[in-house]
Amino acid sequence: MGKIEKLKRYWSRRNDAKEYFKWCLSYTKPYIPQLLLLMFFDLGATLLSVGMAIIGKEMIDRAAVGNLSDLWKIIAIYVVVILGAQLLGIISTLVSTVVYEKFGFGIRKKVYRRILDTCWIDVSKYHTGDLMTRLTSDVSAVSDGIANTIPTIIRLVVELLVTFFTLAYYDLRLALFALLVAPIAMFASVILGRKLKYLTVKVQETESKYRSFMQESLANILIEKSFCLEDYSEERLTQLRDERIYWVFKRNRTNMYASAAMGLSFQLGYIVAFAWGAICIANKTITYGTMTVFLQLVNRIQSPIVSLAQLVPRLISMLASAGRIIELQNLPKEKYEGKAIEPEKIGVKVETVSFGYTDELVFDQASIDFKPGEFTAIVGKSGIGKTTLVRLIMAFTNKMKGNIEFYNAKGETIPACPDARNFIAYVPQGNTLFSGSIKDNVLMGKKDATDEEVVTALKSAAAYDFVNEFPDGIDTVIGEKGVGISEGQAQRIAIARALVRKAPFLILDEATSSLDESTELSVLEGIRRWNPSPTCLLITHRRSVLQYCDREIKIENKKMVVAQ
Numbered sequence: 001m002g003k004i005e006k007l008k009r010y011w012s013r014r015n016d017a018k019e020y021f022k023w024c025l026s027y028t029k030p031y032i033p034q035l036l037l038l039m040f041f042d043l044g045a046t047l048l049s050v051g052m053a054i055i056g057k058e059m060i061d062r063a064a065v066g067n068l069s070d071l072w073k074i075i076a077i078y079v080v081v082i083l084g085a086q087l088l089g090i091i092s093t094l095v096s097t098v099v100y101e102k103f104g105f106g107i108r109k110k111v112y113r114r115i116l117d118t119c120w121i122d123v124s125k126y127h128t129g130d131l132m133t134r135l136t137s138d139v140s141a142v143s144d145g146i147a148n149t150i151p152t153i154i155r156l157v158v159e160l161l162v163t164f165f166t167l168a169y170y171d172l173r174l175a176l177f178a179l180l181v182a183p184i185a186m187f188a189s190v191i192l193g194r195k196l197k198y199l200t201v202k203v204q205e206t207e208s209k210y211r212s213f214m215q216e217s218l219a220n221i222l223i224e225k226s227f228c229l230e231d232y233s234e235e236r237l238t239q240l241r242d243e244r245i246y247w248v249f250k251r252n253r254t255n256m257y258a259s260a261a262m263g264l265s266f267q268l269g270y271i272v273a274f275a276w277g278a279i280c281i282a283n284k285t286i287t288y289g290t291m292t293v294f295l296q297l298v299n300r301i302q303s304p305i306v307s308l309a310q311l312v313p314r315l316i317s318m319l320a321s322a323g324r325i326i327e328l329q330n331l332p333k334e335k336y337e338g339k340a341i342e343p344e345k346i347g348v349k350v351e352t353v354s355f356g357y358t359d360e361l362v363f364d365q366a367s368i369d370f371k372p373g374e375f376t377a378i379v380g381k382s383g384i385g386k387t388t389l390v391r392l393i394m395a396f397t398n399k400m401k402g403n404i405e406f407y408n409a410k411g412e413t414i415p416a417c418p419d420a421r422n423f424i425a426y427v428p429q430g431n432t433l434f435s436g437s438i439k440d441n442v443l444m445g446k447k448d449a450t451d452e453e454v455v456t457a458l459k460s461a462a463a464y465d466f467v468n469e470f471p472d473g474i475d476t477v478i479g480e481k482g483v484g485i486s487e488g489q490a491q492r493i494a495i496a497r498a499l500v501r502k503a504p505f506l507i508l509d510e511a512t513s514s515l516d517e518s519t520e521l522s523v524l525e526g527i528r529r530w531n532p533s534p535t536c537l538l539i540t541h542r543r544s545v546l547q548y549c550d551r552e553i554k555i556e557n558k559k560m561v562v563a564q
């Protein structure tokens, strides 16, 4: 790599760190009063502890000359100061816990919302386990940075300055000597810092993989069992753990080198202070009290330096985590049109649409017009693009070329966009139920639907008969992804969830694939009779469905053609 390239990379990394830092600060603003309070208590505790060293000196000096009456007073002050420092320490811990929790939740909520607002196609590239890791441990690392690390760094810097000048007042040479740890600490944190950031990202990535694996495996426990994968999966988990341990170990080793170097110089400082103090006492240039000040303050100069150097990795891991969160936040947001059309008699025109998930196109200049009120069957081989067509109409992707536009009888139009979903009811392919009661699931279609509306929707989806047979009726609780009911029952509840919306545009993506023919026909009859009657796109493989449709559209050769 050329020098210029190296320099460029260095600058871009610096700019990244700056950007990440700015981002963290932008989230910190609402918490500034609490953070200031926190720092006030922290600094109070620090000043008291420096005061303690000075009071200690006075105590010993009084003792050395046998001044007992003053000694008692000073001991009393000493005790008060110790208690005060402890109390401030406790209060600051409490405040910091509150900030940590509030801040963490604040960020988590925003990032969660941001993921919801991001275009589906971009989010779908992330494993949910990875998203979870970012939402949990990465957010925790950032809040730890804001609520603990940064206030602590500020406190340590103040502590360092105050102690340095206090010691310098008694003995400048010793104070300067104590600072000798600083270059070693700086060296360790700057040189190792970059490596640490890289290692921290690796650790978080392996954490994501590890979590993603477990989550997916637990979600598909039936597959694990069916294919006798228990041993294999455990082995795979061990592999992932080993991978994680490898990076954790590497990171901790780097940390350890830094700590060891600093620890050694720290010891050295202590020995020198001790020896120097002893010599001074022998020469009678200082009192015993001053000697205790030496011992305490040399330590108090060095320990903030060492702690600062140790906090740098935490700051770095905060920045690395911030980077992983920012990456999510930088995904393009869905674009709202900010307008609405009267949701009645909706049709949709697809014009010269080209789209592919990769360079391979699924649609190439495809056009079709789905007229208001029409029931259209969409057929085509598996993998040909039926679901993709729905995703385009639902505006789940932002990479489409061409035009998709909804229109109503009044001639008002609105392009395919998130706003249009207000008048669309969609039954996706596969099992899309949530854990909770059947009623909760149906209410997702219309939050304020009455029980009567829920029941009517269930009836039209041919679901009420079996729901009614459950002892708890519509309040029957089902598990994650509809555990506890059959696939076909889940499909019918999903259809009821769409129907209850009373949307003028209904999309069913192989929504009746698990039903027997007669149940399927009664569902379709229910939908046809549904009032108000929607425009409907029905993706299907079954010929029997066609009798309920006005038209049949076939997807082939990356186009849509009218069959018959």
Ligand SMILES: Nc1ncnc2c1ncn2[C@@H]1O[C@H](COP(=O)(O)OP(=O)(O)O)[C@@H](O)[C@H]1O
Residues within 6 Å of the ligand: 124, 357, 358, 362, 380, 381, 382, 383, 384, 385, 386, 387, 388, 389
């Ligand atoms: N999220 C995705 N990323 C990349 N390729 C995809 C994605 N979803 C579907 N595809 C591909 O697009 C093509 C059309 O898929 P799809 O519309 O789901 O087919 P179907 O007609 O069976 O519903 C398939 O070749 C499939 O492999």
Ligand SMILES: [Mg+2]
Residues within 6 Å of the ligand: 386, 387, 388, 429, 509
């Ligand atoms: Mg499909």
